[in-house]
Amino acid sequence: MPDPDSSAWSLVVPVKTLVAAKTRLSAAAGPHRAALAVAIACDTVEAALSCAPVVRVVVVTGDPEAAGALAEVGAHVVGDPEAGLNAALRHGAAEAVRLAPGAHVGALQADLPALRPAELALVLTAAAEFDQMFLPDAAEVGTTFYGVRPGVPFTPGFGGRSRERHLRRGAKELCLAGIDSVRRDVDTPDDLRLALALGVGPRTLSAVRRIREQDAGG
Ligand SMILES: Nc1nc2c(ncn2[C@@H]2O[C@H](COP(=O)(O)OP(=O)(O)OP(=O)(O)O)[C@@H](O)[C@H]2O)c(=O)[nH]1
Numbered sequence: 001m002p003d004p005d006s007s008a009w010s011l012v013v014p015v016k017t018l019v020a021a022k023t024r025l026s027a028a029a030g031p032h033r034a035a036l037a038v039a040i041a042c043d044t045v046e047a048a049l050s051c052a053p054v055v056r057v058v059v060v061t062g063d064p065e066a067a068g069a070l071a072e073v074g075a076h077v078v079g080d081p082e083a084g085l086n087a088a089l090r091h092g093a094a095e096a097v098r099l100a101p102g103a104h105v106g107a108l109q110a111d112l113p114a115l116r117p118a119e120l121a122l123v124l125t126a127a128a129e130f131d132q133m134f135l136p137d138a139a140e141v142g143t144t145f146y147g148v149r150p151g152v153p154f155t156p157g158f159g160g161r162s163r164e165r166h167l168r169r170g171a172k173e174l175c176l177a178g179i180d181s182v183r184r185d186v187d188t189p190d191d192l193r194l195a196l197a198l199g200v201g202p203r204t205l206s207a208v209r210r211i212r213e214q215d216a217g218g
C-alpha cells in the first residue's frame, strides 16, 4: 500500500466537445465561442499546474482540438467515455489514482479563467483535512471543486444545483476567504465580465480582445 502524500493533489478537469461547449456564451462570442472555450480551459489548467500541491492535471476530453491545446499546456489527456460529466470525471480520477495512488484526487471545473495558483493552494490545503469536500461556485448554486482523500471513493455530483447535491451526500463544504478566483466560473456574459474584473489568463484575454475587435468592426 503506497504511503498517502498528505499534501499532493491530482486534479481532473473535464472538457466537453467544443461544438457543444459554452453555449451560454454563443451570442456574446459568435464565431469565437469554441476558441474562447479552449482559451478558458487552457488558462485554468496552466494556473492549476502552477499550484504547488498539484502534481498532475488529468484532462478528460473527446475533442481532438481541445486535447492538443491542453496537452501543450502540460495536461495529461485521456479520452471521454461519453457517458456524461460525472462519468468523465470518474474516468479521469481512475487514471489519476493509477498514476499517483497516494495523492488526493480533485475535480476542478475547466471554466475558471481568473484562477490564481496561490488561491487554489489555499483551497487544497484546507481540503486535505477532510475525507470528501467541495467548494461552491460564486453563485452558491453549483460547484467548482470536489475532492477526496486517498482511498476515499470519488463520487462527484456535478451538474445543475450541485452545491445542494454535494451537501446532501455529506461532502464538507469549504468556507474560506480570499479565494474568489477559484469560485468564479464562467458560464454567462456576466460571469465573463466578473472574471475579467478579477484578471484572467493570457489566452482568455486574447480571445476576448478578438471578440471585441470583431464587435467593433462589425
Ligand atoms: N469531458 C466531459 N466534460 C463535460 C461533459 N459535460 C460537461 N463537461 C464539462 O463540464 C463543465 C460544465 O459543463 P456545462 O455547464 O454542461 O457546459 P459548458 O460548456 O460549461 O456551458 P454551456 O454549454 O453553456 O452549458 C464544462 O467544463 C464542460 O466542458 C462531458 O460529458 N464530458
Ligand SMILES: C=C(OP(=O)(O)O)C(=O)O
Pocket (backbone or CB within 6 Å): 109, 111, 137, 141, 142, 143, 144, 157, 158, 159, 160, 161, 162, 163, 185, 187
Ligand atoms: C456543472 C456545473 O457547473 P456549470 O453548469 O455552472 O458549469 C456545476 O456547478 O455542477
